[in-house]
Amino acid sequence: VDQPLAPGARIGIFGGGQLGRMLSVAAAQLGFRTRIYSDTTGPAFDVSEDGTVGAYEDVDAVRKFADGVDVVTYEFENVPHITAEAASAVTPLRPGARALEVAQDRLTEKSFIADLGISVAPFAAITTEADIETAIKTTATPAILKTRRLGYDGKGQASISGAGDVAAALKLFADQPAILEARIDFAFEISMIAVRADDGTMVFYDAPRNTHKNGILDTSEVPCGASPEIEEDARDIARTIADALDYVGVLAVEFFVLPEAAKGQRLMVNEIAPRVHNSGHWTLDACLVSQFENHIRAIAGWPLGPGHRHSNARMTNLIGPEAQQWQALAGQDQALHLYGKGQAREGRKMGHRTQLGPKTGDVA
Amino acid sequence: VDQPLAPGARIGIFGGGQLGRMLSVAAAQLGFRTRIYSDTTGPAFDVSEDGTVGAYEDVDAVRKFADGVDVVTYEFENVPHITAEAASAVTPLRPGARALEVAQDRLTEKSFIADLGISVAPFAAITTEADIETAIKTTATPAILKTRRLGYDGKGQASISGAGDVAAALKLFADQPAILEARIDFAFEISMIAVRADDGTMVFYDAPRNTHKNGILDTSEVPCGASPEIEEDARDIARTIADALDYVGVLAVEFFVLPEAAKGQRLMVNEIAPRVHNSGHWTLDACLVSQFENHIRAIAGWPLGPGHRHSNARMTNLIGPEAQQWQALAGQDQALHLYGKGQAREGRKMGHRTQLGPKTGDVA
Numbered sequence: 021v022d023q024p025l026a027p028g029a030r031i032g033i034f035g036g037g038q039l040g041r042m043l044s045v046a047a048a049q050l051g052f053r054t055r056i057y058s059d060t061t062g063p064a065f066d067v068s069e070d071g072t073v074g075a076y077e078d079v080d081a082v083r084k085f086a087d088g089v090d091v092v093t094y095e096f097e098n099v100p101h102i103t104a105e106a107a108s109a110v111t112p113l114r115p116g117a118r119a120l121e122v123a124q125d126r127l128t129e130k131s132f133i134a135d136l137g138i139s140v141a142p143f144a145a146i147t148t149e150a151d152i153e154t155a156i157k158t159t160a161t162p163a164i165l166k167t168r169r170l171g172y173d174g175k176g177q178a179s180i181s182g183a184g185d186v187a188a189a190l191k192l193f194a195d196q197p198a199i200l201e202a203r204i205d206f207a208f209e210i211s212m213i214a215v216r217a218d219d220g221t222m223v224f225y226d227a228p229r230n231t232h233k234n235g236i237l238d239t240s241e242v243p244c245g246a247s248p249e250i251e252e253d254a255r256d257i258a259r260t261i262a263d264a265l266d267y268v269g270v271l272a273v274e275f276f277v278l279p280e281a282a283k284g285q286r287l288m289v290n291e292i293a294p295r296v297h298n299s300g301h302w303t304l305d306a307c308l309v310s311q312f313e314n315h316i317r318a319i320a321g322w323p324l325g326p327g328h329r330h331s332n333a334r335m336t337n338l339i340g341p342e343a344q345q346w347q348a349l350a351g352q353d354q355a356l357h358l359y360g361k362g363q364a365r366e367g368r369k370m371g372h373r374t375q376l377g378p379k380t381g382d383v384a
Numbered sequence: 385v386d387q388p389l390a391p392g393a394r395i396g397i398f399g400g401g402q403l404g405r406m407l408s409v410a411a412a413q414l415g416f417r418t419r420i421y422s423d424t425t426g427p428a429f430d431v432s433e434d435g436t437v438g439a440y441e442d443v444d445a446v447r448k449f450a451d452g453v454d455v456v457t458y459e460f461e462n463v464p465h466i467t468a469e470a471a472s473a474v475t476p477l478r479p480g481a482r483a484l485e486v487a488q489d490r491l492t493e494k495s496f497i498a499d500l501g502i503s504v505a506p507f508a509a510i511t512t513e514a515d516i517e518t519a520i521k522t523t524a525t526p527a528i529l530k531t532r533r534l535g536y537d538g539k540g541q542a543s544i545s546g547a548g549d550v551a552a553a554l555k556l557f558a559d560q561p562a563i564l565e566a567r568i569d570f571a572f573e574i575s576m577i578a579v580r581a582d583d584g585t586m587v588f589y590d591a592p593r594n595t596h597k598n599g600i601l602d603t604s605e606v607p608c609g610a611s612p613e614i615e616e617d618a619r620d621i622a623r624t625i626a627d628a629l630d631y632v633g634v635l636a637v638e639f640f641v642l643p644e645a646a647k648g649q650r651l652m653v654n655e656i657a658p659r660v661h662n663s664g665h666w667t668l669d670a671c672l673v674s675q676f677e678n679h680i681r682a683i684a685g686w687p688l689g690p691g692h693r694h695s696n697a698r699m700t701n702l703i704g705p706e707a708q709q710w711q712a713l714a715g716q717d718q719a720l721h722l723y724g725k726g727q728a729r730e731g732r733k734m735g736h737r738t739q740l741g742p743k744t745g746d747v748a
Contacts, residue, residue: 027710027722045409048431051710051722051735067412067431308669308719308740323715330740331694346391346415351687355672358391358415371415376672376694 024321025090027051031316032089032111034103036062036071038359038369039095039296042304044068046312052320057085063360064095079106086110093269093319097123097294098170114319115269119294122265126168126199129292136264138257139288141276142202152186152200159202165189168197177235179203204288206276210244210251213300214258215314215324216267223314223327224255225307228335230274230299236367240299241334242306243381246277253287261292270315272297298337298369305355305374306333331376343370388685389454391415395680396453396475398467400426400435402723402733403459403660406668408432410676416684421449427724428459443470450474457633457683461487461658462534478683479633483658486629490532490563493656500628502621503652505640506566516550516564523566529553532561541599543567568652570640574608574615577664578622579678579688580631587678587691588619589671592699594638594663600731604663605698606670607745610641617651625656634679636661662701662733669719669738670697695740707734 025031031047033040036058044054044067056064056071065071070088074081079102086092086107093114104117122132130143144155146165156163165186167176178189180200190198209232213225229244230237244251258273265271274290300311309317309325317324338349341364349356358371389395395411397404400422408418408431420428420435429435434452438445443466450456450471457478468481486496494507508519510529520527529550531540542553544564554562574591593608594601608615622637629635638654664675673681673689681688702713705728713720722735 024711027707028724028726041412045412045431048405048409048724049721050714051724053430053724066417066433067409069430305672308717308738317714323711325714326717330742343391347388347687350414350681350689353672353690357413360392360412360415360417362392378694 022321025052028053029091029320030055030069030089031320032057032085032092032107033064033068033095034058034076034092034099034107035095036060036064037095038063038361040064041067041359042301042310042312043093043095043296043315046310047316049313050316050320050322052316055085055089057082066360076100076103079103082106083110086113091319093315094120095295099124115265115267115271115294119265119267119271123292123294124169126166126171126291127197130199130201132264133261133289133292136260138260139285141204141288141290144200146186146190146198146200149187149190152183155200156180156183156186159200162203164201164203165193165198166201167193168199175235204276205279206288207279208245208277209290210246210254210275210277211240211297211299212254212258212273212275213297213303213311214255214262214271214273215269215311215318215327216262216271217318217324218268218321220263221324222259222262223324224258225300225303225311225327226329227251227254227275228299228302233339234367236339236369237298237337239334239336240302242302242329242332250277250286253285257287257289265294267294269294269318270296270300270311272300274299298372299335301357301372302333302335302374303329304357306331306376329379331379333377334375336373336375337369338371338373340364340366340368340370346371349373386685389416392417393455393684394419394433394453395684396421396449396456396471397428397432397459398422398440398456398463398471399459400424400428401459402427402725404428405431405723406665406674406676407457407459407660407679410674411680413677414680414684414686416680419449419453421446430724440464440467443467446470447474450477455683457679458484459659463488479629479631479635479658483629483631483635487656487658488533490530490535490655491561494563494565496628497625497653497656500624502624503649505568505652505654508564510550510554510562510564513551513554516547519564520544520547520550523564526567528565528567529557529562530565531557532563539599568640569643570652571643572608572610572641573654574610574618574639574641575604575661575663576618576622576637576639577661577667577675578619578626578635578637579633579675579682579691580626580635581682581688582632582685584627585688586623586626587688588622589664589667589675589691590693591615591618591639592663592666597703598731600703600733601662601701603698603700604666606666606693606696614641614650617649621651621653629658631658633658633682634660634664634675636664638663662736663699665721665736666697666699666738667693668721670695670740693743695743697741698739700737700739701733702735702737704728704730704732704734710735713737
């Protein structure tokens with residue numbers, strides 16, 4: 021993408037879920053057409069010009085898909101390497117294969133971030149039972165064992181208080197390569213939704229404070245209540261990571277904010293996501309330009325839109341059967357977003373709601 | 385539609401233009417699917433589950449379309465009567481055939497509004513040249529001659545300063561039935577975007593002040609600068625009209641605000657539109673719930689969303705080649721909406737942009 025894509029151009033998206041759907045809608049608002057490629061049909065297909073259901077490993081189908089669009093992006097970090105390779109041989113892939121490689125393996129991700137001089141929780145790779153003892157020396161206990169690949173929303177994770185727990189969890193994970201991470205005693209969690217254009221220009225949204233329920237994001241709220249210095253640090257860290265990846269698009273960085281008692285740096289990176297992020301959904305309603313639109317602007321080579329918000333916001337996810345209360349939810353003074361998914365399975369993200377209030381600054 | 389439509393239900397839309405497109409996107413946000421029926425393909429097709437290109441007079445195709453959805457609505461008031469009849473025999477049509485009948489003939493519209501005791505410009509029907517003299521006695525000159533049907537954006541209109549002009553204009557209009565309207569000396573124009581639910585509940589947006597260029601809406605701005613009493617009158621009038629039509633959905637009413645010197649009532653209705661309206665596009669960016677979403681909520685039998693705005697707003701249309709400046713427009717602190725239309729023909733609505741500012745109340 022050397023020239024900005026003109027309105028009318030086609031944007032391809034790997035993944036047909038709610039993030040792809042919201043990306044499609046944002047692209048449409050700027051006059052673009054979107055096409056979806058996914059291994060299963062999903063809610064993004066309903067708001068796109070065209071959709072292909074195919075295996076990600078079917079490189080012929082992937083190539084054909086990429087050939088029909090002007091740029092390809094993705095809504096999830098687990099796009100297989102061969103898929104990314106096949107697509108990018110034909111059409112620009114943004115944010116790009118390197119971001120996928122880093123983000124889809126927790127060991128690669130943690131090492132990459134630590135190598136940039138950014139603070140992360142102490143961690144150690146566990147490939148076989150023989151690694152357990154040394155790993156626990158690195159992290160101490162309590163710790164968390166995570167599969168290196170394909171974990172999300174708390175899946176593929178186990179709490180560890182001793183070596184016996186690790187052995188048991190490894191069996192549960194069918195001996196997949198894993199990573200042991202120290203459990204961090206943090207004050208609260210925030211995230212940075214950053215956007216990077218291909219010329220390196222960056223736009224940052226205010227950092228939301230995030231809470232989780234059963235390992236799944238529950239609420240994101242701005243302002244987050246951290247000091248301006250902490251938010252500044254979060255922006256600097258996001259910039260360092262994005263620059264190192266020569267990143268184009270929205271990058272989400274999740275942070276632990278350490279307690280006041282912690283000396284020096286009070287931020288520690290938990291993980292990154294090379295895509296639009298659930299903790300940025302409030303930008304749809306509280307900002308002139310949402311994270312979805314700014315992702316589209318970035319990958320299309322457009323000027324980024326402003327990241328400032330006009331309101332305070334509190335986003336709450338609607339998980340599984342919670343979305344069945346849509347009638348009551350629609351009657352309240354809030355924005356309601358439903359993703360058009362069929363089955364309200366336990367733990368499935370079905371929608372979210374956003375309450376707005378008059379804008380106030382950060383509470384330091 | 386006796387029960388509220390559950391998410392996942394299908395909404396049919398007559399018309400495939402930008403209003404249908406923005407309705408589709410709003411419907412998707414609530415988890416609905418949309419299908420478009422239009423006599424030509426258009427930008428709404430790109431964000432819909434399915435689209436049918438067919439003649440509006442092809443009642444078999446219309447019936448089949450209506451049969452595939454749970455409610456039918458429209459983006460334009462010139463849906464032919466037989467189309468509305470065919471659709472509504474199969475599936476609920478909202479706002480309904482009566483609203484179409486009233487709005488698609490300027491004489492019926494004016495008479496209907498005047499019969500409700502609401503002030504409109506003096507008017508008279510002109511069917512043949514024999515009607516000219518009496519008509520001019522009613523309206524005086526200067527006046528405006530308009531075709532009764534199918535005029536929009538200043539098309540099918542002619543300025544009249546004497547009987548000779550009328551005769552000439554009638555020829556230009558190929559002897560279509562016309563209406564002569566007095567030219568009103570107004571201070572400025574506002575509109576009321578009102579939403580009515582099927583139980584009669586109404587929600588009103590703040591009235592924008594509208595300016596036109598070459599007969600086409602140029603800008604809409606809130607607050608409009610009219611007194612609270614005038615805005616209250618505008619709401620009352622919109623309610624009277626909506627109630628009389630047993631209306632469901634968004635109804636737009638355009639008003640002339642008369643100069644201070646005018647005694648008594650300072651509002652006069654210019655025209656109504658039984659649909660979402662260009663002068664309500666700012667609600668996309670300045671309100672939690674836009675006119676498009678509230679139209680969908682109303683026709684789906686949902687609770688209406690709040691109509692309040694969080695910001696001041698100024699919407700400017702991008703007409704014809706103006707939209708070719710998208711790169712410069714995208715670099716400014718504003719929301720940019722492009723409709724995905726192919727050709728930037730002179731006078732064609734290609735997109736709009738919205739600037740926001742901190743909210744202030746009305747300037748009395």
